Amino acid sequence: MRAPLGTFDDARPAPDALDLLTRPVADAVRHWRGTVPARELVHVDTDPEWADTATFVExxxxxxxxxxxxxxxxxxxxxxxxxxxxxxxxxxxRVDVNGVVRRQLGARKASFAAMDTAVGATGMEYGGITPIGLPADWPVLVDAAVTDLPYVLIGSGTRRGKLIVPGKALAELPNAVVLDGLGVAA
Known part of the structure; x- marks a missing residue:
């Protein structure tokens, strides 16, 4: 299979790559609902040493x-x-934590979660956290610019691999809220 973005040696529909995903992500793909078929979620195998955005695009x-x-x-x-x-x-x-996020969550204070909290609560690897497969009660705030993309490259739950999904699929995730201005100039 050819990935809809980039040039990757190993690309396959995510339902065919469940063994390469963390349990919460694999479960979310297995029980996928929405207007975008699960087979349109594509897993690409990548080197975990290049998982961070800057080295990944390099x-x-x-x-x-x-x-x-x-x-x-x-x-x-x-x-x-x-x-x-x-x-x-x-x-x-970058995420507008002190503005958009704080207001959306109705919080007095908002900050990035500590790494051990993020990893422990998601069941995913740091540097590979993805919105697919998060705890069911979590709000998933998605910048409108992301949902406007035909396809977007996101984490897969592990540092080895990425998912390529239609942007509109992220708007259909459980508890997703699409917000203008969530991402601000870095």
């Missing part, structure tokens, strides 16, 4: 920078309550 091609998105875990706090959420923004932007 190795696999600079054209991927404009079609890549990052998923980061944030923590919103109000009173004694903490709400974990995921934010998906283009890799050329």
């Amino acid at each position: 190795h696999y091609g600079p054209e991927l920078l404009t079609t890549s998105a990052n998923c980061v875990v944030v923590a919103g706090k109000r009173g004694g309550e903490t709400t974990l959420a995921a934010c998906v923004v283009l890799s050329t932007t």
Whole structure:
């Protein structure tokens, strides 16, 4: 199979790559619902040493920078309550944690979650966290610029591999909220 983005040696429909995904991501692909068929989610095998965006595009091609998105875990706090959420923004932007995220979560304070919290709560590897397969009660905040892309390259739950999905599929994830201005100039 040829991936809809980039040039990868090993690309296959995500339902055919369940053994390469973490359990939560594999379960989400296995039970996929939405207007985009699960077979349109594509897994590409990549070297884990090049998982971070800057080295990834350096190795696999600079054209991927404009079609890549990052998923980061944030923590919103109000009173004694903490709400974990995921934010998906283009890799050329940064998450507006203290503005858009804080207001959307109704939090007094919002910040990036600690690495051990993000990894422990998602069941995914740091540097590979993806919005597909997150805990069912988490808000998934997605920048509108991401959903506007025909295809977007995101994490696969592990540092080895990425998923290429239609941008509109991310808007259909459980608890997804599409927001303008979530990603701001870096």
